[in-house]
Amino acid sequence: MEFPAKSLELKVAVERYSSGFEHGGRRYYFVSSSKADAYPHGPSAWLAAPPFGGSEQIDLALGFGKVFRLEKATAQIPNPTFRLRARVKQLFSSMIVYMEAVHLQIQVVPDFVDEQLIRDDGAGEADPEILEMLAAAAGGCETFGLNRLVGDSAQIRCSGLKGMLIASPRLKGSRKVEVPETMLKFGATDFSQECLSVLSFSRVRPTSLGLDVILRLEAAQCDMKALVQGHKRYLRRVSRMDGFRAGAFDGLYYDLHDEKTMTEPEIWSQKTYIGTHLELLLCGFDPHQHPLLEVILRQKEAALKKAMKHVHLRGCWSARGHPEPQGEGGSLELKDNEIFLMVPCDAEESGWRALTGEVIINYLSDRDPNSLRLAVAKDSEALRAKCAPGALFFSKKGRPLQVNLSWDFDGDYFQVITQEEVVSSFRGETAPGPLPRFKDPQLTDVVINSLVDVHAHFLLEYPPREEIGLHHWQWQMKAGEGPLAASSLEGRQTAAAYCKSLDVEKGKPLPKLGPYPNGPRWDFMNKKEGAQTVHSQTSAGECYRQAAKAFEEFQAAKAPGERGADADLMKAWKGLCDELGPPKCEAMKKLAARVRGDWAQNIRDGCNRAEREAGGNPNACMDEELRGEWLTHLQKRVQEEVERQNFTLTQLALAAWHMKYVDQGVSLEKKDPSPSFPWVLFREELLQWKEHGQGCPKRQLRKNHALLRKLQRNISEAMTDADKEAKVKEAIQGLRGHMKCQQCLDTRTKLLSDLHLGSWSAAAEAVRGIAGRGEVEEVDCEELRFAKAFISDTLEHGKQPGAKLQELVDQLVTGQESFRKLELTAVRFHGELYVVEGNHRLWCIKEAQRRLQKKLSVSVRVPNLYFGFIHRQEHKEPALPYFLQRFDPRFEGKEVEVQVLNNESPKATEHDSQLGTGASQQRPSCPKCGGGMVERANRSDGSKFLGCANYFASGCNGTRSLPDQTVGPPSSTSFQQPSPAAASPSCPKCGGGMVERANRSDGSKFLGCANYFASGCNGTRSLPDQTVGPPSLTSFQQPSPAAASPSCPKCGGGMVERANRSDGSKFLGCANYFASGCNGTRSLPDQTVGPPSSTSFQQPSPAAASPSCPKCGGGMVERANRSRWVKVLGLRQLLCFRVQWYEKPSRSDCGPTKLDTVDLLA
Known part of the structure; x- marks a missing residue:
């Protein structure tokens, strides 16, 4: 179906809403509104906050009168005041895309009622083509990954309509939108003059379980052993994030697909930042070097903090709930407690797999153990044909799953737990929960002069979030005593009080708080009783303590490992300098410095703006900042400047990298202060430089994999569906691109030949024959290689988890364990077989073969590299990504290090x-x-x-660094202490001698304590300046201070000029540094230009038109601040030039007085 051209411009504001109004420093457009006489519970307005608009009086825009008298309380609305405020509060909802309703047929249909319960509360059905166009205009949907946007499920507003729409094949091509009566909150049923606006599209993602869910599962008699063990495994994996390439990938990948509910701008920001560094890791950058080292440590710290509040359990999903859509003739497939949900799975042809069997459903706001419900996940062709993947569908007939609960489908997310041990032991009930005690409602007259008055009244009477938090704290303190306490009447009443406090803004009564004990609060699952700490004996308490211990160990041992500049980029920079010459390279670095300053200034301005708006309006929409328009704008300005100076972006990207990590020495520092620069801005260009020195770029392999999976998913329907055929042809065209690696090109050419692409039916049959787990082959042990560079000495999975590798080797040698039973999984890459599942077992087999001194053959399952998948313990993984995440091309795979x-x-x-x-x-x-x-x-x-x-x-x-060893026979392995030089200065920490050592990263020399390997003393000094003489002269000479130099601010001694080893900048250092350890420093003053022999220090002369110093009245001169932060921001300052400032460099005297921002790219 085709829509008018105007309706396809979905992001352009319609003329009727273009004027808008300003509030709290931000502009708003109308999405819908109503008059007071048209809605008995008061005026309502749902508005959107785009970055542009006009200004009008708020009173006139909303249609409020001067005085509004609230009606009497009713059973349905016991406190109308809250009803009014709830509707006005939704002013801060933000639409992302909309369509004029005049082109649609929006119909209000009767509610679907079964078992005396409305089964479609808050959810309607729509023509799939409508939602498809809206999703495309909003940026499209992901087709891979675990965190996916569901374009067929949208939260909408249209005049008085509020709720969810789900795509229904029954309405395809009709332009119809059918909504139940419960979605119409106010207003008329004619929507021809309105707009159908989308606030958000749904998402499906893996999820973790909060400690509150763990307490409730334990109260429902679930087996918690698997859950606690799973949390331990997760903490072990997080602890290895900075140790293994695979561990770093797992951590960043999980953060990229984090299960927390985020807005689309937040998801964009997450993908931009984490996605960039994940791409760096996959492209071959070392996780032990910056920026990956800094990012991984940050993410590891965040993951451990989060693990103290959430338990990670495989097989948990978060999805929005919907009632089952009707089929042809109104048919329904689900009944009673049956549900349908398809979750992401890249190993399947369709990219989705349907859940089957028993599952547990949790609604995020519930706290009563009886609110957990046992459901049965069903799968059938009929359900797949009409139900969108990624949405959770409930039955509309039979006994409802949500009996005695207040679940609806207007945009709420549910958690689906599939873990077999937990689900099989579930013993939940469906009895109605107890009601808490409520406060008496107090009705008042509200005088309205402006919208601000309405919100002020709302903030005065609505219970603060602290009170809601106290309800939750009281429940957690009760439930933390154990399952019996959580299931008791008092515990369930406390849970009900918390849940009801969340409904106050919807017009519901306010529950009373229970007695508040005087004493320290719980620290999640621990509390103080006098001088003792009482731990909660629940599984949630155990999981919390595990995570708290892991976090403490991380904090105690947190120290970056290896550092240094990337060798491939260093080589590329040297080649670029040889090609262009030093002058042009220096010009590029100057431009890179200005770009970095503008980058940091944009970030700082955005943070200040966000803080300013949040302070004035906590619910203000931040789409403009989070979506990154400023990044696009900066990229455009950089492109223009590069073209003007006759550079290329790839050259500028490399110059920016060298300026930061080599010239400024960031690659050698403990922390990378800004790991986003230059990587986010020049992501593609830096990846190209990295791949330039690689014989087989991984990104080319991953691109081929994505195209072949696209072909796989669409080729079966290419004969009957024109869209699918177009996607197949597009994939085939992409697969004809150039590949740098000849071996990979030959493999791809042979694969395409085997697919018989001349016939879609033959190609589909060939793909099905290649896909899957692969065939089992008998392979000589010597032909197998390790995909990993490191393994532990303990088996992690299988029949003997926790057993040592040597134990398995002994069993193989003695015949207690059969080689045939140790099946491995390998992929064929560059003509070799690399084991991707079973590296521990392979090491044991090779070791047993060495001890038995005979050749051994083993059973190996070999899936296709592009179409196959790896079957792991509980799930499947596509073969190629799984292999690349673990494979390090610097190692041939013939040996592996066992830790x-x-x-x-x-x-x-x-x-x-x-x-x-x-x-x-x-x-x-x-x-x-x-x-x-x-x-x-x-x-x-x-x-x-x-x-x-x-x-x-x-x-x-x-x-530790390897100590110096004496030269002797090969059998000598004793570690010798180096002898300090006779004339070297003493160690500043222990007073011992000092010896000269070399920095492993850049080869620079320094003095280190000679007792480093004896007592662990790590005292260091810079190498002093040495007099020039014969090679035999090794005595350390004290540098003589310049006659006219200022005195040391610490000891009063002379000052000598030295160079900063990081960036080569000059400064004055105390001449007594090597004699007494004095580290006094000063900045170099401006010098007059004269003969080389002139060394006198001249005072700078102030500019004629510069302002006078506000402290001493002297003149002012312009200087650049040397601190890193001010350098980054591109700021300059005016400093007093008087002699006193050099003699007394303290902030109480003359110092910086004014900062001016410089337009770096002007």
Whole structure:
């Protein structure tokens, strides 16, 4: 069906709503409104807040009178005051797209009533083409990933209509929208002059369970062992985020598809930030270097904090609820407690899979254990034909699942729990819950002079959020005592009081608070009784304590590991300098510095604006800032400036990287202060530089995978559906693109040849033959390679979880375990078989083969790299992404490093040569936990260092540099202490001698304490300036201060000029630094230009037109502030030029007086 051209411009404001009005510093448009005489419960207005609009008086815009008298209370509306405020509060809803209703047929139909209950409360049905166009105009829907937007489910407003619309194939091509009477809150039933506006589209995503849900599940007699163990596994995975490439990927991937309910702008921001760094990781950047190191540590900290409030359990989903849409002739498939839900699964041809079997349904606002309901997930062809994937459908006939509950379908999300052990032990009830005690309503006359008066009245009488929080706190304190307390009458009444307090803004009565005990509050699942801490003995309490302990360990051991600049980008920069020359490269860096300043200024302005608006209006719409229009604007300005200066964006991106990470030394710092720059702005360009030095770029493989999956999902229907055929042809055209790797190109060419693309039916049959888990092959053990670079020495899954690898090796050697039973899963890549599932088992098999000294064959399942999937413990994963997430191309896969996973210091065994973890007793102890140290290799450059042997047990990441060793026979492994130089200065920490060492990252020299390996002292000094003489002269000379230089502000001694090792900038340092350790510094004053022999320090002369100093009356000169933050923002300041400022550099004297923002790209 085709709509008029005007209605397709869905993001353009209609003329009738274009004037709008201003409120709280923001402009608003009407979405719908009503007159007081047309609606008995008072005027209502639903408005949207786009970034542009006009200004009119609020009173006239809303149609309020001067005085509005509220009617008497009724059984349905016991407090009309709240009803009025509830409707006006929705002023802050924000539409994202709309369509003129004159082109639609909106019909109000009777409510669907069964078992004396309205079964479609708040949800209507619509022509799928209408929602498809609205979703396309709003940005489209994701077709992959675990967090997907559901374009066939939308929360809408249209005049007095409020609720949800779901796509119904029964109405396809009719332009019809059918809404039940419960969706019409006010107004007429003729919508021809209105607009159908979308506030949000639904989302389906994996979800975690809050501690409140865990308390209720335990009260419903669910088996909590699997849940607690699952939480432990999740915490273990989070603890390895900064240790493994696969762990880093899992952490960032989960954050990208976070289950929390977010607005579309927030989701955009999440994908821009986390998605960029996830792309860097997949492209081959090292997770132990900035910016990934900083981002991963930040996300790890956030994940551990969140784990103290939420329990991660596989098989939990969040989705919006809908009643089942009617089929042809009004047919319905679901009945009683049956539900239908399709969740994302990239391993299936359609990209979705239907849940089956028993599940538990949870409504997010409920706290009563009896509000959890056991449902049966059903799957059938009829349901798949009419029900949109990603939405949760309830039955409309038979005994309703929501009996004795207040569930509706006007936009609420539900949680679906599928974990088998939890569901099978569920013993919930459906008895009605008790009612709490309510406060007496007080009706008043409201004098309205403006909309501000209405909101002021609302804030005065509506219970503050603190009171709602107290209801929840009282329930949690009661439920935390145990399942019996949570299920008791008092516990359920407390839960009901909390739930009813959420309905006050809808016109419902306010529940009374129970007795508030005097004493400290609960810290989630712990409370104080005198001097003792009482722990909740529930599973929720145990999960909380596990996460709290993991977070404390992370905080105690948090220290970045490896650092340094990316080798591929360094090589690219050197080549660019050779090609363009130093002058042009320096010009690019100057432009990059200005761009970085403008980037930081935009972020700061956006934060200030958000804080300002939130302060004046906490519910203000922030779409403009969160959607990132400023980013697009900045990219456009940068493109214009690059073209003007005859650069390219790829060259500027590399210059920005080098300026920040090499010139300014950020790659060597503990933290990356701004990990978003330059990566978000120049994401594509920097990835291109990284791939330039790679023989087989991963992004090309992933692009081929996405195109082949697109072909797979559409080819079956290509013969009958023109849209599907177009998508197949588009995928085939994309697969004819160039590939850098010849081996991958040959593999793709052969695959396309095997698909027989000349016939859609033959191609569909060929795809079905290739897809799946793959065939089992007998393969020589020597032909198999490891996909991972590191594994632990403990089995994590299978029949013997927790067993040591050596135990399994012994069983294989003695015949207690059969090689045939250890099935592996491998993919064929570049002609080799890489094991993606079973790397632990493969190591055991190879070790057993070495000890038995004979060749062994094993059973290996080999799925197709592009169409196959990996069957894991509880789910399936597409083969190619799963392989790339774990494979590091720097390792050939012939060997794997086995890391010790225990809390004891490693002991040398006969298998140390294979495990790579045998530690000499003469090696120093870990500086953090005191455990043993083992020698490891830096994966970036192969350099050796000592790492804590307890890294995999407790997450301790203590490291030491390898000590200097005496030169002797190969058998000598004793660690010798280096002898300090005779004339070197003493250590500033312990007074011992100092020895010269080299920084492993950049090779720069420094002085380190000679007792570093004996006592762990890490005192360091910079190398002093040395006199020039014969090579044999090694004495350390004190630099002589310049005659005219200012004195040291700390000791009064002379000052000498030194250079900053990070960026080469000059400064004055105390001449007594190496004698007494004085670290006094000053900035270099401006110098007069003269002969090279002139070293006198000249005072700068003030500008003729500059303002006078407000403190001493002297002149002012312009300088650049050297602090990093001010450099980043591109700010300059006026400083007093008088001599006193150099002699007394304190803030009480003359200092910075004014900051002026500079337009960096002007």
